[in-house]
Amino acid sequence: MGKTLYDKIYDSHVIFTQEGELPTLYIDRQLVHEVTSPQAFSGIEAAGRRLHRPDLHLATIDHDISTREQTLEACSPMAREQINALLANTKKFGVKFFGFGDDNQGVVHIIGPQTGFTLPGTTLVCGDSHTATHGAFGALAFGIGTSEVEHVMATQTLKQGRLKTMKIECTGRLQQGVYAKDLILAIISKLTTAGGTGYAVEFCGEAVRALSMEGRMTLSNMAIEFGAKAGMIAPDETTFAYLKGKMYAPKGEEFEEACEYWKTLKSDEDAHFDATVTIDASTLEPYVTWGTNPGQGAPISALVPFPHDFADVTEQKSCQKALEYIALRSGDPLIGTPVDYVFIGSCTNGRIEDFREAAKVLKGHKIAPNIQLALAVPGSGLVKRIAEEEGLDKIFKDAGFEWRNPGCSMCLAMNDDKAPPKVRVASTSNRNFVGRQGKDSRTHLMSPATAAACAIKGCLCDVREFL
Amino acid sequence: MQKFTEHTGIVVPLDSANIDTDQIIPKQFLLAVDRNGFGKHLFHDWRYLDEEETKPNPDFNLNKKVFAGASILLARDNFGNGSSREHAPWALMGYGIRAVIAPSFADIFYNNALGNGLLPLKLTKEEVDKLFVEVNKEPGVSITISLVNCTVKLRDLTFNFTLDEFRRHCLLEGLDAISLTLEHEDEIARFEKNMESWKAHGVTP
Known part of the structure; x- marks a missing residue:
């Protein structure tokens, strides 16, 4: 029988399997950021160890940095301590670090791809659940x-x-x-937040093939939101064209060689999947x-659901609790719900294409008077620079x-970009958990274009009226 | 890693599905560079009425006298979903929780718990239902978990559970995963020698 894309990459990375143990996989790449690494570095140091392959690591700062000013002083004292720890640790252990002001400083899941550090057929990990993003390149990537x-x-390995x-x-x-973000939100609604637990998912089909790398990354990024550790897409010409010439991607003949191998990274016709969803x-x-x-x-034209719309008792309870928190009434249309804040950015939607799509909607418009704050936060220095070269910053500011x-900003609100209690946020991020964007804040996830439309109308709305 | 062999303790029920890592330990407490001190912030948003953590929420089970000193948590499906933050098991362990019983766990949390000597114990939905009934009948009741026999006992109720044999062995012995892997340095080096050149290029500072 044929193999799936996942099995091909998994099998080619098994170093050994000790009797009675889980297989040990080689890990080709690790991305590092300030929040989940200090305890790892101090563990290495305490045990008198070194990094086995510091050159297969790449570090940057994103989670808790200020997005107002690119300085240590603008960050909170505790964030400063984490940033300084990462600076010191990367220096001590010989890891490449991208800091303030660099094109390659920004959200780790945007930096890996834009530098060509993320490559098809590799195993890539990071202490962040949205590492699934890199699966868009046909890598086996997951959060740890x-x-x-x-x-x-x-050890450069994991069991x-x-x-x-x-x-x-x-x-x-x-x-x-309708964008990749809408597609993934529809998939998660269909599968529920635990529908993919225990699975490596492969996205395929005509709609996925037609997506740019940016769109594919949005799709893979949110695999974890239905519980799947990895969300993969077979690499193709779109992938190769994106990677060609990237700083850390192979060059010349080596690139051609790599492409030949990458072309084999797709599920065989007769591969068996444990589950299939169409x-x-x-x-x-x-x-x-x-x-x-x-x-x-739900689709934007839907009405707010009733708890009894759900068959499962747990889902019913969960719906009721959610509606109380988010202050929506069953049966009301979603369209027209007033919004207070708008956030465009994050590892889900902080890439150049996201800002281009939002700018198309925003051009020539003003945000509604009831919008108290609208933030556009590019995912990396490079995204910011390109956007500015294209004049997008002007459209947003106007x-x-x-x-x-660049930074994670209001996606997780670890820095000072927070939504106050009861404030409703139209957000392009990935989690609408209770308190995620600030204590008692209310989050609605959506695409950048929809967020831009909501900013103009001041309420939830259908972006298609602007296109 | 702290060993887990057998443990008896008070079980505290949290009757919710999808208890995510943002609830277990909110992000404002991730601003630390060591592994200690997270226990006092466990379930911060539910446990306290104020940001400064001076006013405990009397309605939250962990704050009820009858559950004081609880060391086993009972919850519903998909416990620990969301972020990969290992601060979640650190906070649970820091508070004194040694095991979480639920019908299912999110993958990353499950791994993180096992790597820290916190036992994520899967029972069936029906068994978890029964435990909720018993605990609600007699709040503050203790249960005994044996990883040696893979059993959960509450008075005359006994449930069996399973855990991957290697994971179980590591927990029982409190083994350090890195030391175990480093015994295979030669195999790792051999694997690296055969790596394709396009993949092997490293990044220099």
Whole structure:
């Protein structure tokens, strides 16, 4: 029988399997950031160890830095301590570090791809659950905890059992105004937040093939939001064209050689998947979430659900709790719900294409008077620079947005970009958990274009009226 | 890693599914560079009425006298979903929790717990239901978990559970995963020698 994409990469990375143990996999790449690495570095140091391959690591700062100013002084004292620890640790252990002011400083999951550090056929990990993003290149990429970060630092390996495999086939083409973000929100709503637990997922089908690398990364990024550790997409010409010429990607003949191998990285015709899901992408509308987990989403034209719409008792309870928290009434239309803040950015939607799409909607408009704060936060120094070269920053600023510096920002609100209690945020990030963007804040997840439209209207709305 | 062989303790119920890592330990407490001190912030948003953590929420189970000193947590499906933060098991362990019983766990949390000597114990939905009934009938009741026999006992109720044999062995012995792997340095070096050149290029500072 044939092999799946996941099995091909998994099998080619098994170093050894000790009797009675999980197989030990070689890890080709590790991304490092300030929040989940200090304890790993100090563990290495305490045990008198060194990094086995410091050159297969890449570090930057993103989670808790200020997006107002690119200085240590603008960060909180505790954030400063973490940033200084990362600076000192990367220096001591010989790891490449991208700091303030560099094109390659920014959200780790944007830095890996834009530098060509992320490559098809590799295993890539990071102490962050959204590491699934890199699966868009046909890499086996997943988030790990700090002890595992330390294990990779010390050994360049991880013990990993084989995951089950799930194929998610997206047939048809997305309509105008419907993006990768809408597709993934629709998938998560269909599968629920735990539907992918224990699986490595492969996204495929016409709609996925038609996506740019940016769109594919948005899709893979949120695999973890339905519980799947990895969300992979077979590499193709779109992937190769994106990687060609990137700083750390192979060059010349070596690139051609690599491409030949990468072309074999697809699931065989007769490969067996443990589960298969099909979704018709051509009928999808823009999606938004109405609840407090990413699986609680609906097409923009839908009404707020009733708890009894759900068959499962746990889901019913969860719906009720979510509606109380987010202050929506069952039966009301989602469209028209007033919004207070708008956030465009994050590892889900902080890439250049995201700002281009949002700018297309915003051009010539102003944000509504009831919008108290609208933030545009590019995912990296490079994204920011390109956007500025294209004049996008001007469109955002003219509309009334604040144009900030790269970082995770209000996606997780670890820095000072927070939403106050009861404030409703139209957000392009990935989690709408209780308190995620600030204590008692209310999050609606959506695409950058929809977020831009919500900023103009001051409420949840259908972006297609602007296109 | 702290060993886990057998443990008896008070079980505290948290009757919710999808208890995510943002609830277990909110992000403002991730601003630390060591592994200690997270226990006092465990379930911060539920446990306290104020940001400064001076006013405990009397309605939250962990704050009820009857559950004082609880060391086993009982919850519903998909416990620990969300972020990869290992601060979640650190906070649970820091508070004194040694095991979490639920019908299912999120993958990353599950791994992180096992790597820290915190036992994520899977029972069936029906068994978890039964435990909730018993604990609600007699709040403050203790249960005994044996990793040697893979059993959970509450008075005359006994449930069996399973855990991957290697994981179980590591927990029982409190083994350090890195030392175990470093015994295979030669195999790792051999693997690296055969790596394709396009992949082997490293990044220099």
